[in-house]
Amino acid sequence: MNRERGIAAITAILIVAVAATAATLMLAQQSAMLDQTMLVTSRAQADMYARAGLDWARGTLLEDARTSGAFDSLGEAWAQPIVGLPIERAVVSGVITDEQGKFNLNNLVAANGAKSLKDVEIFQQLLSSQGLPPELADAVLDWIDGDDAPSTAGAEDAYYLSLKRPYRAANVKMVQIEELYRVRGFDAATVAKLRPFVTALPERTSVNVNTASEALLDVVLPLPKESVALLVKQRVATPFVSTQALAQWAKASIPEDLVNVKSSYFSVLVRVAQDDVELATDALLSRPGQSGPPVIIWRRPRY
Ligand SMILES: [Ca+2]
Ligand SMILES: [Ca+2]
Structure with missing residues (x-):
């Protein structure tokens, strides 16, 4: 699918999703209190658009699973953001990010604990x-x-309970990377630096070589820096369709437990501006494959 057609299809999906939610909103409005303030209405409407944006992302990712499920790359339709699409009085933007382009912090602990x-x-x-x-x-x-039991340079309850405002270590998988703020040694600057490179996913995941940053691929792939730089340059136009294809291209064996060419976890960020209301929401999606649309693992407002 060429890029223009891809974007046209995404726009069509978004407009259908918005029309559906707009119809719901109209029904809701009929039964709503007459003295509802303008601001409340705008906020509700903006929230509807945000939900429509999430539905757009889910539809786009399902469409991708059905048409090009074998690999996921930055040249595909899902990776093209919607920038400032005007819908009635609102302006909607949306961007989907491949979370398997990042290092999954939960990989640090193996399945056996x-x-x-x-x-x-x-x-x-x-x-x-x-x-x-x-x-x-x-x-x-x-x-x-x-x-x-703390690791060499680690910290467990004994440390966290000794703080001025004591708390305990989570001792379970991370749900969101903002939990890092509670981990010893992490401050806002550290988290900000790391944010583009790390994620927290509910199961062990491999890194998608078609979408990961060069910095991450440098440490994950057993290849010289120059090869990784070349790979990153070439992959948009000619994505790797399998790990075998990557091995052939690199003339090296590729650790299949660490890297892959496709993804099951994506995040979506939707921004809506309407009248005086601006809101953003982000969500983590798990894509089961071709069987149905991605499932929302969590969704939260973003400021
Ligand atoms: Ca794909
Ligand atoms: Ca622990």
Whole structure:
């Protein structure tokens, strides 16, 4: 599908979704209190558009699963953002991001509850590449793992309970990366630096070589820096359709447990501006494949 047609299709999906929610809104308005203020109406309408934006993202990702499910790349329709689409009195923007283009912090703990050595090593290298202390990996590992025994440079309850405002380590998988604010050694600047490169997904995931940042691929792929730079340049026009294709291109063996060419987890950020109301919402979506639209794992307002 060429890009123009892709964008036209996305726009059509969005308009249908908006029309459907607008109809719901009209019915809702009929029964609403007559003295409802303008602001409340605008906010409700903006929220409807935000939901329509989420439906647009789900529809777009389902369409992608059905037409090009074998791989996911930045040249595909889902990766093209909607920028400032005017709908009635509102302006709607939407962007879908492949969360498997990032390092999944929950990978630090293996399915059996033990530390995943390889993933801790990858995370340490990623931290170093961003000028951050690699020891932070131990603190994140301890935050997620089920035990109360601190790793070499980590922290468990004994540390967190000694704080002025004490709390306990989560000792379960992270749901959102903002939890990092509670982990020893992380402040706003550290989280901001790391944010483009890390995610928190509910199961172990591999990194999509078609969408991941060069910095992450440098530490995940067993390839020289120059090869990774070339890969990042070429992949939009000629995405890798399989890990075998990548291995052939790189003339190297590719760790299939660490990297992949397709994704199941995406985030979506929708912004709506209407009258004096501006709102944004973001959500994490899990795409089951061709069987149905992606499922919303969480959704939250964003300011
Ligand atoms: Ca695809
Ligand atoms: Ca722990």
